[in-house]
Amino acid sequence: MITNNKAFIVVQYVFVFLLIVACIIPFWLLIASSFTPESVLLDSGYSLIPKQITFDTYRYLAAVSDGVARAYLMSVIIAAIGVTTSLVMTTFYAYPLSRKDLPGRNIISFFLFFTMLFNGGLVPTYIVYTRLLNIKDTLWGMIIPSMLMNAFHVIMMRTYITSNISDEIIEAGRIDGASELTCLIRIVIPLCKPIMGTLGLMTFIAYWNNWTNGVYYIQKRTDLLGIQNYMKRVLDSITVLQQQVSKGINVDASQIPSVGIRMALAVVGVLPVLIVYPFFQKSFVKGVTLGSVKG
Amino acid sequence: MKKKKSLKRVLRYWPLYLMLIPGTVYLIINNYIPLFGLLIAFKKVDYSIGILKSPWTGLSNFTYLFATNDAFIMFRNTILYNVVFIILGNLLGFVTAIAMDTIKNKYFKNFSQVIILVPYLLSIIIVTYIVYAFLNPTNGFINNTIIKPLGGKGINWYNEPKPWPFILTIVYLWMSFGYSSILYYSTLIGIDKTFYEAAVVDGAGTWKQIRHVTLPCMKGTIIILLILAIGRICYSDFGLFYQVPMHSGLLYKTTQTIDTFVFRALLEQNNIGRSSAAGFFQSVLGFILVVTSNAIVSKIDKDSALF
Numbered sequence: 001m002i003t004n005n006k007a008f009i010v011v012q013y014v015f016v017f018l019l020i021v022a023c024i025i026p027f028w029l030l031i032a033s034s035f036t037p038e039s040v041l042l043d044s045g046y047s048l049i050p051k052q053i054t055f056d057t058y059r060y061l062a063a064v065s066d067g068v069a070r071a072y073l074m075s076v077i078i079a080a081i082g083v084t085t086s087l088v089m090t091t092f093y094a095y096p097l098s099r100k101d102l103p104g105r106n107i108i109s110f111f112l113f114f115t116m117l118f119n120g121g122l123v124p125t126y127i128v129y130t131r132l133l134n135i136k137d138t139l140w141g142m143i144i145p146s147m148l149m150n151a152f153h154v155i156m157m158r159t160y161i162t163s164n165i166s167d168e169i170i171e172a173g174r175i176d177g178a179s180e181l182t183c184l185i186r187i188v189i190p191l192c193k194p195i196m197g198t199l200g201l202m203t204f205i206a207y208w209n210n211w212t213n214g215v216y217y218i219q220k221r222t223d224l225l226g227i228q229n230y231m232k233r234v235l236d237s238i239t240v241l242q243q244q245v246s247k248g249i250n251v252d253a254s255q256i257p258s259v260g261i262r263m264a265l266a267v268v269g270v271l272p273v274l275i276v277y278p279f280f281q282k283s284f285v286k287g288v289t290l291g292s293v294k295g
Numbered sequence: 296m297k298k299k300k301s302l303k304r305v306l307r308y309w310p311l312y313l314m315l316i317p318g319t320v321y322l323i324i325n326n327y328i329p330l331f332g333l334l335i336a337f338k339k340v341d342y343s344i345g346i347l348k349s350p351w352t353g354l355s356n357f358t359y360l361f362a363t364n365d366a367f368i369m370f371r372n373t374i375l376y377n378v379v380f381i382i383l384g385n386l387l388g389f390v391t392a393i394a395m396d397t398i399k400n401k402y403f404k405n406f407s408q409v410i411i412l413v414p415y416l417l418s419i420i421i422v423t424y425i426v427y428a429f430l431n432p433t434n435g436f437i438n439n440t441i442i443k444p445l446g447g448k449g450i451n452w453y454n455e456p457k458p459w460p461f462i463l464t465i466v467y468l469w470m471s472f473g474y475s476s477i478l479y480y481s482t483l484i485g486i487d488k489t490f491y492e493a494a495v496v497d498g499a500g501t502w503k504q505i506r507h508v509t510l511p512c513m514k515g516t517i518i519i520l521l522i523l524a525i526g527r528i529c530y531s532d533f534g535l536f537y538q539v540p541m542h543s544g545l546l547y548k549t550t551q552t553i554d555t556f557v558f559r560a561l562l563e564q565n566n567i568g569r570s571s572a573a574g575f576f577q578s579v580l581g582f583i584l585v586v587t588s589n590a591i592v593s594k595i596d597k598d599s600a601l602f
Contacts (some may be wrong), residue, residue, distance in 0.1 A: 093317075277412075
């Protein structure tokens with residue numbers, strides 16, 4: 001747009017500024033309250049500028065590092081296995097699809113695409129995984145269901161390959177005697193680094209933020225739960241955390257702050273995503289915009 | 296002779312077919328077997344004899360489901376929330392995209408792009424924590440910092456169904472507007488600048504440019520996003536409706552959607568009949584809607600259609 005309308009420009013700046021404030025304030029409230037002493041919180045509630053600052057909440061949290069660190073570690077393990085497997089499977093599916101000469105390509109493509117239109121929903125999926133595959137209460141329950149391969153991602157990658165890597169390069173590789181697998185590893189994958197970065201980041205965030213698999217598929221083995229499910233349990237019932245703290249440092253459970261410590265936990269839980277995000281922001285935006293382009 | 300040749304042609308590609316195996320197996324397990332599982336809705340499941348051997352019951356699961364008020368409430372909520380979300384979400388995304396396009400200061404522009412996507416990155420659990428910090432009845436931000444100083448009485452938010460349509464709409468918009476803004480913005484910056492220059496030569500002001508250049512150029516994107524959203528009108532963000540209201544039973548009237556119902560009936564009440572009946576409706580209706588809406592898109596503009 002080309003505009004010299006000063007009032008219009010000013011309004012737009014103010015509008016965007018307000019949106020930024022709206023994005024930051026809830027966050028700020030979360031962080032501020034995690035540093036507010038329990039007595040102040042109970043007395044005057046959360047406020048944007050705490051009257052007093054304390055690090056007690058984080059000290060208590062460190063005392064339950066057992067619970068928190070374990071959940072954290074599980075999240076890292078789950079995300080690492082999930083992202084790696086997902087990238088391999090996505091590449092293995094996208095590369096053959098990108099080859100125009102592959103017989104049966106349309107059928108394979110439709111086989112993938114159809115899953116985006118029609119799905120069985122929670123009940124049949126739940127039964128398949130719990131009754132047929134018996135992954136309830138195993139680590140696989142956190143990794144496999146619904147998350148491992150995303151049809152959208154496959155299509156994004158296929159489109160990337162067809163529009164960025166010419167058939168001639170692959171053909172030349174084949175003539176030089178490279179096998180299909182060598183072609184994929186030596187030629188296609190190095191050229192696909194940008195898209196793999198984007199998809200890897202999106203998959204990482206999806207795994208890190210996932211909590212539904214923990215709710216659906218983990219019942220008894222709570223030691224397998226990641227940080228999201230740990231935070232969910234603490235939110236549902238603060239006593240879980242209080243008991244762990246009191247066992248850790250021999251303090252009466254009732255003395256442990258219930259409000260501030262939750263907020264401190266939330267701050268700790270959101271850190272990885274916030275740390276990773278700024279470095280990959282460009283790549284993430286690209287993923288968002290690519291996702292909107294049909295395959 | 297010809298057949299033999301084509302078989303040979305297929306065989307030549309065996310490494311590529313081999314690569315497709317892991318993904319294919321996963322799609323079969325994760326997507327295709329559950330599709331057949333939709334038939335559970337017509338069965339009376341008895342785990343002791345197995346699902347395959349369980350007796351067929353015709354439509355009794357459905358009559359049982361629709362005999363109660365639950366069905367009406369969850370369908371109404373799901374569809375109404377989606378209608379509001381589609382309208383307000385797209386409007387806000389579009390307006391924000393235009394605002395970001397107007398801003399010429401490079402640093403402010405980049406900074407705003409980074410910040411508005413942050414809420415989209417948060418897990419619904421973190422969002423629940425934030426909402427809880429605002430609404431917690433004893434020491435939440437709203438009750439203590441806003442209502443009480445004004446002389447009002449604190450509200451017990453998690454027991455009061457009435458405000459939740461507003462709360463959930465605000466939370467939804469907060470979480471998702473960054474995403475839709477970026478989507479619209481990426482289309483917006485693709486618009487040929489000469490269109491605007493031509494419009495200015497013809498004497499068009501800011502509003503005229505938006506109406507006669509920006510809007511027509513974005514029509515395709517807007518229509519596709521709208522129709523895709525309509526195709527998903529029977530689905531809801533399970534976390535938003537289950538976790539953010541802290542699964543408070545008193546709020547069902549305004550927070551129950553098909554997804555939360557299916558989950559509760561399956562895992563909390565162990566009532567697979569009603570749960571699968573509701574899920575069946577959601578899946579089949581969803582499929583019909585996606586296909587129909589796509590058919591409409593391809594009628595309007597063949598290139599914009601999804602398939």
